[in-house]
Amino acid sequence: MAEQNFPTGDLMKGKRGLIMGVANKNSIAWAIARQLAAQGAELAFTYQGDALLRRVGPLAESIGSDILVECDVTNDDTMDNTFATLKEKWGKIDFLVHAIAFAGKDQLAGSFVDNTTREGFKSALDISAFSFVDSARRASEIMNDGGAMVTLTYLGSERVVPNYNVMGVAKAALEACTRYIAADLGPRGIRVNAISAGPIKTLAAAGIGSGRHMFKFNKAASAMQDNTDPMGVAGAALYLLSDLGLSCTGETHHVDGGFHAIGMPQETPLKEALAD
Numbered sequence: 455m456a457e458q459n460f461p462t463g464d465l466m467k468g469k470r471g472l473i474m475g476v477a478n479k480n481s482i483a484w485a486i487a488r489q490l491a492a493q494g495a496e497l498a499f500t501y502q503g504d505a506l507l508r509r510v511g512p513l514a515e516s517i518g519s520d521i522l523v524e525c526d527v528t529n530d531d532t533m534d535n536t537f538a539t540l541k542e543k544w545g546k547i548d549f550l551v552h553a554i555a556f557a558g559k560d561q562l563a564g565s566f567v568d569n570t571t572r573e574g575f576k577s578a579l580d581i582s583a584f585s586f587v588d589s590a591r592r593a594s595e596i597m598n599d600g601g602a603m604v605t606l607t608y609l610g611s612e613r614v615v616p617n618y619n620v621m622g623v624a625k626a627a628l629e630a631c632t633r634y635i636a637a638d639l640g641p642r643g644i645r646v647n648a649i650s651a652g653p654i655k656t657l658a659a660a661g662i663g664s665g666r667h668m669f670k671f672n673k674a675a676s677a678m679q680d681n682t683d684p685m686g687v688a689g690a691a692l693y694l695l696s697d698l699g700l701s702c703t704g705e706t707h708h709v710d711g712g713f714h715a716i717g718m719p720q721e722t723p724l725k726e727a728l729a730d
């Protein structure tokens with residue numbers, strides 16, 4: 455992500471929350487973290503393994519965060535430890551950002567019906583959808599009433615995107631989970647929403663076959679004829695996690711330059727993009 459200035463202010467002043475899913479400076483979760491910090495939030499981060507600690511540690515430090523917990527969402531002990539650490543350090547939290555997804559590379563190419571295996575399906579759904587249910591339940595136990603949660607999804611849940619395959623199914627489950635969690639936690643004033651981001655160049659996106667075509671096509675076929683800016687995703691997260699988002703819950707909010715709204719793209723930019 456290019457060096458950008460995130461709008462500063464007090465919208466998140468006095469609020470504390472957990473960011474799950476920063477792998478490096480290009481991660482969507484990192485753009486969200488920077489925006490929340492620029493509005494006064496106190497942040498804690500999870501990371502997976504020592505290699506990521508080397509990258510996430512300095513990033514967290516750069517915005518004044520000293521709570522970093524190792525967490526693999528498939529491992530109950532590390533999940534227990536993550537939320538116990540937050541309880542010990544802070545007592546209560548106000549928000550959760552879940553930006554975690556995984557499917558084996560062999561599951562993200564070619565024919566969905568031929569290439570999706572039982573193990574591939576289970577692991578994609580476990581890491582990319584169940585992990586939000588599990589994190590939301592644990593977070594809700596230490597969350598102040600009136601708190602908020604956000605997860606990250608993609609249009610491949612609603613429509614077929616070549617090679618996205620089992621991840622599209624996992625994202626459909628994730629969006630349904632968002633609505634069910636929103637209903638369960640709504641009476642406590644806790645709001646739960648998903649942001650459906652357009653393609654952004656990150657490690658996770660690099661794992662999907664035909665990535666170059668995806669970026670070119672999205673740019674040409676979106677209403678704005680441009681790729682998605684992580685700052686827009688971070689801005690949407692700020693709205694949904696702050697009091698600006700009051701009364702908004704159970705929503706899947708698209709931040710994709712209007713790609714989702716187009717039935718048939720304009721001919722010229724599409725022809726040019728596909729000829730390139």
Ligand code: NAP
Binds near residue numbers: 525581657
């Ligand atoms: P990213 O930087 O690669 O972040 C994905 C994160 O998920 C990484 O920190 C990764 O850690 C973590 N993760 C995977 N398996 C995990 C596990 N078992 N336990 C804990 N963490 C685990 O990519 P990103 O694009 O920002 O992805 C963030 C979210 O945005 C994902 O849900 C993704 O599907 C969604 N999204 C992305 C795009 C896009 O175009 N980039 C568009 C729409 C939605 P490791 O690196 O250690 O595996």
